[in-house]
Amino acid sequence: MTQVVFFADESGLFGFEISGHSTESCKDIEGKLVCSAVSSVAYMSANTISEIIGDTVDSNVSDGFMRIIVKNISESSRKVLEGLRLHISELSKQYKSRITTTTEV
Numbered sequence: 001m002t003q004v005v006f007f008a009d010e011s012g013l014f015g016f017e018i019s020g021h022s023t024e025s026c027k028d029i030e031g032k033l034v035c036s037a038v039s040s041v042a043y044m045s046a047n048t049i050s051e052i053i054g055d056t057v058d059s060n061v062s063d064g065f066m067r068i069i070v071k072n073i074s075e076s077s078r079k080v081l082e083g084l085r086l087h088i089s090e091l092s093k094q095y096k097s098r099i100t101t102t103t104e105v
Contacts, residue, residue, distance in 0.1 A: 002038055004088050006081070006103045007069065013081035013103075018042055022098040032035035034098045037091060042066050045084040049077045 017039060023031030040097045046068045050057045055077045055097040060067040070077050085101070092099040 001097070002035065002099045004092075004099065004101045005037070006085050006101070008103055008105050011073075011081045013085065014073050014078070015067070016042070016081065016084065017065075017067040018047075019065045021064050022095070031097075031098060034091065034095050038088065038099065039066075041084060041087050042068075045080050048080050053077050053080070 002020045004014055005017045007017070021031070022034035022038065025031075030100045043066075046057065046059065046066070049055050049068070049070055050059075053074060055074050056071045056087060058067075058069040058071065070081075085103075088099065088101055092101050
């Protein structure tokens with residue numbers, strides 16, 4: 001199961017953490033597709049924030065794990081994170097047994 005945690009303060013989202021895999025076995029094609037979708041949108045969000053918008057991020061990435069915390073976050077980056085949360089939330093509705101989401105304030 002993939003767990004996604006969004007980090008928020010009184011002004012909105014400022015980061016996220018994704019851990020785990022959505023696959024049950026090496027033959028689990030649906031799980032691989034879900035993992036790919038989650039990874040793709042996470043990397044797109046992180047790269048947009050750091051490389052396109054130019055906000056500074058603290059990142060920690062390894063196999064099955066990504067944590068992104070945006071320092072001195074801009075409103076544009078908050079919107080990217082809201083888009084990420086919407087996308088992941090919709091995936092979790094479609095694949096309930098593969099993705100969980102929470103928000104920590």
